[in-house]
Amino acid sequence: MSDDKGPPLTLDSPVSDVDRRLANRRTGVRTKGPPASQVLADAFGIDSVGHLLRHYPRRYIDRSATVPVGELRFRQGQQVTVIGRVKRVDRRLTRRRQSMVTVKLYDGTGTLDLVFFNQPWTASTYREGLELAVSGQAAVYRGRLQLANQEVEVLRGDEAETVHTGRITPIHRAAEGISTRTIRELVHGALERLPPIDDPLPPDLVAEEALESEDFSLRAVHFPEDPQSLQRATDRLKFDELFALELGVAYRKRRVERTEKGVVHASEGQASGAYVAGLPFELTQAQRRTIKEVGEDMAAPRPMNRLLQGDVGSGKTVVALYAALVAVQSGHQATIMAPTEVLAGQHFRTARSLLASVGGRDLLSMKAGARVGDQPSLLDGLGQEEPEGDRLTFALLTAGVTGKDRQRVMEGIREGTVDLLIGTHALVQEGVEFADLTVAVIDEQHRFGVHQRVVLKEKGVHPDMLIMTATPIPRTLALTYYGDLDVSTLDEMPAGRRPVATTVVRSAAERLQAYERVREEVAGGRQAFVVCAAIDEANRLEVRAAEKEAERLAREVFPDLRLELLHGRMRPAEKEAVMDRFRVGEADVLISTTVIEVGVDVPNATVMLVENAERFGLAQLHQLRGRIGRGDHPSYCILFDESHPDNAEARARLDAIARTTDGFALADEDLRLRGEGTLFDVRQSGMPDLKLARLADDVDLVRRARARAFATVDGDPGLDRHPELLELLRHSFSGEAIEWLFHS
Ligand code: ADP
Numbered sequence: 001m002s003d004d005k006g007p008p009l010t011l012d013s014p015v016s017d018v019d020r021r022l023a024n025r026r027t028g029v030r031t032k033g034p035p036a037s038q039v040l041a042d043a044f045g046i047d048s049v050g051h052l053l054r055h056y057p058r059r060y061i062d063r064s065a066t067v068p069v070g071e072l073r074f075r076q077g078q079q080v081t082v083i084g085r086v087k088r089v090d091r092r093l094t095r096r097r098q099s100m101v102t103v104k105l106y107d108g109t110g111t112l113d114l115v116f117f118n119q120p121w122t123a124s125t126y127r128e129g130l131e132l133a134v135s136g137q138a139a140v141y142r143g144r145l146q147l148a149n150q151e152v153e154v155l156r157g158d159e160a161e162t163v164h165t166g167r168i169t170p171i172h173r174a175a176e177g178i179s180t181r182t183i184r185e186l187v188h189g190a191l192e193r194l195p196p197i198d199d200p201l202p203p204d205l206v207a208e209e210a211l212e213s214e215d216f217s218l219r220a221v222h223f224p225e226d227p228q229s230l231q232r233a234t235d236r237l238k239f240d241e242l243f244a245l246e247l248g249v250a251y252r253k254r255r256v257e258r259t260e261k262g263v264v265h266a267s268e269g270q271a272s273g274a275y276v277a278g279l280p281f282e283l284t285q286a287q288r289r290t291i292k293e294v295g296e297d298m299a300a301p302r303p304m305n306r307l308l309q310g311d312v313g314s315g316k317t318v319v320a321l322y323a324a325l326v327a328v329q330s331g332h333q334a335t336i337m338a339p340t341e342v343l344a345g346q347h348f349r350t351a352r353s354l355l356a357s358v359g360g361r362d363l364l365s366m367k368a369g370a371r372v373g374d375q376p377s378l379l380d381g382l383g384q385e386e387p388e389g390d391r392l393t394f395a396l397l398t399a400g401v402t403g404k405d406r407q408r409v410m411e412g413i414r415e416g417t418v419d420l421l422i423g424t425h426a427l428v429q430e431g432v433e434f435a436d437l438t439v440a441v442i443d444e445q446h447r448f449g450v451h452q453r454v455v456l457k458e459k460g461v462h463p464d465m466l467i468m469t470a471t472p473i474p475r476t477l478a479l480t481y482y483g484d485l486d487v488s489t490l491d492e493m494p495a496g497r498r499p500v501a502t503t504v505v506r507s508a509a510e511r512l513q514a515y516e517r518v519r520e521e522v523a524g525g526r527q528a529f530v531v532c533a534a535i536d537e538a539n540r541l542e543v544r545a546a547e548k549e550a551e552r553l554a555r556e557v558f559p560d561l562r563l564e565l566l567h568g569r570m571r572p573a574e575k576e577a578v579m580d581r582f583r584v585g586e587a588d589v590l591i592s593t594t595v596i597e598v599g600v601d602v603p604n605a606t607v608m609l610v611e612n613a614e615r616f617g618l619a620q621l622h623q624l625r626g627r628i629g630r631g632d633h634p635s636y637c638i639l640f641d642e643s644h645p646d647n648a649e650a651r652a653r654l655d656a657i658a659r660t661t662d663g664f665a666l667a668d669e670d671l672r673l674r675g676e677g678t679l680f681d682v683r684q685s686g687m688p689d690l691k692l693a694r695l696a697d698d699v700d701l702v703r704r705a706r707a708r709a710f711a712t713v714d715g716d717p718g719l720d721r722h723p724e725l726l727e728l729l730r731h732s733f734s735g736e737a738i739e740w741l742f743h744s
């Protein structure tokens with residue numbers, strides 16, 4: 001289309017070099033907007049031909065796969081494309097005075113109505129006589145055919161031809177000021193003038209994996225000849241994405257292992273042995289295996305970087321305390337960090353009970369003894385009174401520990417008289433200096449990013465790190481974004497756990513039954529949780545705020561029961577008091593925000609009601625449910641679904657949680673429903689983001705890319721013989737992830 005071909009393009013050429021006329025094209029209101037090339041830069045960050053080619057089509061119109069209107073009735077529920085000509089356009093106002101445009105599309109076999117609400121401009125966009133390609137889900141609504149979530153493309157002159165001649169037409173994501181058509185023409189022009197595109201991967205790897213060439217794939221992903229070549233091209237480009245990610249992961253993992261000297265701990269000591277022997281229960285097989293893995297890591301001369309994943313209640317804290325003991329019996333310090341005050345308190349209580357058998361005791365429960373006038377130096381005296389080795393001193397550091405107590409704890413840590421510190425992430429990370437920290441256990445409520453991993457390490461000299469997560473991580477995620485960590489999995493529940501029966505409530509009658517269930521359980525001596533989504537009514541319409549809900553329940557539903565309210569804005573001491581009353585059975589029902597999501601261990605609680613359950617993610621709901629079913633009684637989780645009946649995603653999510661109690665199955669489902677982008681902020685962390693690959697679906701490609709990446713790094717740890725791969729890392733990773741990759 002350009003007559004002046006100019007010099008050959010490279011991937012670094014500016015987009016305007018592709019075709020000046022196209023790049024300057026203006027669309028939008030009276031064509032006063034910025035030129036296309038500017039829009040590309042602003043909207044998508046595309047400023048070179050290379051970037052342009054990575055702007056992959058978001059879908060395709062495949063003429064050979066289109067369906068005649070006459071057949072739609074038999075394709076209900078399927079994703080289909082229909083191509084036809086506009087026969088008539090009607091505009092009218094609905095009774096609610098909304099604009100409604102109906103476009104009648106005819107393809108020789110039948111007529112399909114496309115309906116647009118509140119988009120009056122569609123009447124002129126889809127004029128009579130134009131040819132349209134419409135994709136969507138075939139459905140019959142009130143006796144009429146329609147395509148749900150329809151997407152419409154106008155096929156103009158030449159496009160209609162290419163489509164008619166059997167070509168697959170790419171639809172690129174457009175933006176205000178640039179049409180998908182202009183983008184398509186730019187990409188087409190660029191590919192015509194680019195010499196063969198270099199392959200970023202070593203030729204032997206490409207051959208052994210039987211991948212298509214980069215040149216073929218970049219061309220075919222935009223303009224495929226047929227569905228098979230599109231598939232092959234996409235696989236190749238997905239492999240590239242996953243390989244870059246895995247290469248980074250492998251590089252970082254091996255670099256850390258090679259260069260960082262860790263502390264060699266004595267994993268088979270007196271204290272850890274006595275601890276395991278003194279536990280009031282049998283360890284599960286999974287706990288034994290994990291304890292062994294942790295012990296081996298800690299005894300090795302390189303730092304541990306281990307992820308411990310296990311469902312709520314699978315017994316992670318037992319393992320965490322073991323790791324702490326290994327550090328302490330080797331003469332060092334340990335810390336266990338939790339995301340919330342409540343959870344830190346819970347770990348602290350667990351420590352108090354499980355460490356008693358090895359002489360563990362709380363710093364603050366010890367008489368300050370010779371301490372006069374709180375002279376810090378006198379703490380040393382304390383240490384001398386109590387011979388080292390016999391004692392294990394632990395302490396809690398939360399916002400609730402204040403004044404002199406706080407001072408004592410801080411000094412104990414700094415001077416090494418506190419062996420194990422349990423606290424919240426925020427406090428431990430920001431406020432504390434350790435004398436000799438060699439193991440840090442991080443208990444994470446949610447999924448964590450690169451940032452946390454980098455910050456934490458700075459607290460000790462290459463401390464061993466054990467990251468615990470109660471949100472099981474889908475396998476593919478553990479192999480990719482967390483792929484530099486070694487993984488232990490507690491995939492077995494302690495004996496005697498009863499699965500929780502989960503139901504979803506959508507009607508008023510069912511709601512009453514749910515309240516009846518609470519009553520019955522309380523009458524039988526049990527307790528119940530009611531969880532609400534937020535603490536005030538900032539989101540007035542839908543959220544049943546905990547405070548309002550507590551009032552309502554007290555007044556209208558359970559006037560005769562003992563209710564307590566717990567929310568995140570209460571002072572730590574208040575929270576503790578409420579939790580204590582509930583724990584000892586002085587309250588029947590605890591109404592709370594998600595503060596209780598983690599850390600509450602009240603085996604007598606057997607009912608969990610969740611208001612506006614549709615507002616919670618799968619992982620969160622699973623966490624909440626894990627709060628019950630901890631005792632000997634059958635337990636019930638009841639989810640109130642207030643979502644709109646059309647909200648298929650919410651329905652799918654709640655049905656999934658009702659269907660299974662397997663956290664790992666739910667994690668996979670979560671990934672499938674939400675996609676990787678939402679798991680944590682990939683972009684912000686600077687990890688490469690995946691444009692084509694889908695972790696939930698591309699398990700096989702993940703494994704292949706991972707195996708190749710590790711083989712490459714193991715054969716050439718510094719990538720000295722693969723400068724092009726080092727370069728690949730430099731431009732695939734950015735920001736904090738660069739630090740993580742090369743330095744920290
Ligand atoms: P998690 O942190 O994985 O949710 P916890 O470590 O808090 O689980 O353990 C939950 C409860 O189960 C605690 O009361 C703990 O003492 C108990 N527990 C842990 N391991 C076992 C086991 N092997 N047998 C019986 N009870 C156990």
Ligand code: MG
Binds near residue numbers: 317
């Ligand atoms: Mg726990």
